[in-house]
Amino acid sequence: MKKEETTEHQILDAAKDVFQSKGMDGARMQEIADKAGINKAMLHYYYRSKQLLFEAVFKNAFSLLAPQLNAILNDDSPIEEKIRNFTNDYTTFMMKHPYLPNFIINELNRNEDFILKLKENTGFPNLEKFKAKVDAEISQGNLKPIDADQLFVNILALNIFPFLGKPLVKALTKKDEKAYKAFTESRKTEVANFIINSIKQS
Template identity: 45%
Template structure:
């Protein structure tokens, strides 16, 4: 029963964070969504921040191993870029509240937060770097610094989710259009990156 209640709370919190964001969500909203009273919610999770941190831990536990699996795989470099971008954007579409929380907490707590949540599954970029350097030597891509390429892949996937309110305000679009754009970016980003390094 206890595990079921906690799972229900986490599912409810995820829904509330998804619709209202971290700042707009209230513990009462989460309790209502879970069908429990606020006192019981506080018994399981003392604060909204603790609840959010647990959801973040679960999402990271799914995303990071998958990203590492892609980065360390035997896929060709171009296939790796396509797969990485597709997977990253898909995870952000399912959990759009994560990027802002991650940036905020990482800046507030410096390396402490990342070490706590990512220490054992920090991205391993050695194989990716070797692969990029090999492709440069073979002259199949332009001279490219591996870390710069990785930053381009990550930043182009994440930035729209960090800047969503600004993008929607400037373009006058709604959530449905934003989602459509992000679905399109699963192909747009890797094509753009590959075209920039292909000889």
Template identity: 50%
Template sequence: MWLKYIVNTYSFMTEHEMNTEQKILDAAKEVFQQKGMTGARMQEIADKAGINKALLHYYYRTKDKLFEKVFELAFSLFIPKVKEMMISDKPVFEKIEFFVENYLNLLQKHPYIPGFVISELNRNPEILVKIIGKNIQLKENNLLEKLERQISEEVVKGIIKPISAENLLTNVISLCLFPIVAKPILRGVLFENDEKMYEAFLEQRRDFVKEYIINSIKA
């Protein structure tokens, strides 16, 4: 009865099984992301999924396994856009535009995921080791070297100023993610916890960040 974990596909399951399994995953995602691994309760997940607590353990033997599944799905959601940008043959400016645009859209659809991933990763960095390999590292595909080379070329052509690929990537990701991850702090400090003001601020930053980064490396 644990066949489905070994097979790692839904193709052998009936529609009924998949529905329950998906309902559990959706509920688990919600509860884990709000309460964290240690704060989440299997009872609450069961309630939210509209099923019995024992059924959770039937599908995902332990809380740990259920959590790992949720974490992996959350984490891998934010990887493809980074890879897609790195792989593309666009010039650097377009890469940045493409990434900021798409990342902020993704962030608007899933605002709680980065905070969730970062929180859990700080408590238990070993999770990353388990799910690595499924989410390719940049080094393995020489994507970082590729970007580095591209930057050098455009520097020679007089298009952009010198900057390491690591620093550029870190800047772009920091400027996109931090205002979402640290929302409660920034909203409090800058806008006296006014949610509407902060949403307007984030909306305004969509174009601002794009232009800011590009201008900052323009030769």
């Protein structure tokens, strides 16, 4: 039997759907069981409690996101190239997992201690290399002076916000689903240009 067909994995898969769309508090164990096509008792057999099942889903979700961040942080390419790649890759990735950013951001806000557990994990994104690279390129006169943390948050903000605030932005800009998708698609390059325009020393 393939891994994807085991009961344990079917549960995790159903739990992912339910938790990511309804959050910890809105999710119902019965709904997860129904979606997985099994008895509710099985959830507890494999994962003990709602909390533990939730944590399994959350860690899974975060372990998808972290490599996306590390991609920009841990390679040696010039900042400009980092930004172009990240903006393109991250947006492509998020269009495939639209619930992910909101799920993670929201559950971290609900329980601030939660991130402490994540920090312990190896693979938790580290900014040091990125900062050093930014500072180096500023010294070389390649970039205008900017605090690396601020730049990093700006990059994150511009890429993540369209997914977090989708319902609001859709309404404000009066776009339907199709137009919003095109809007997001064009951001793959627009955002990179916007950032680079701002920081590149002319």
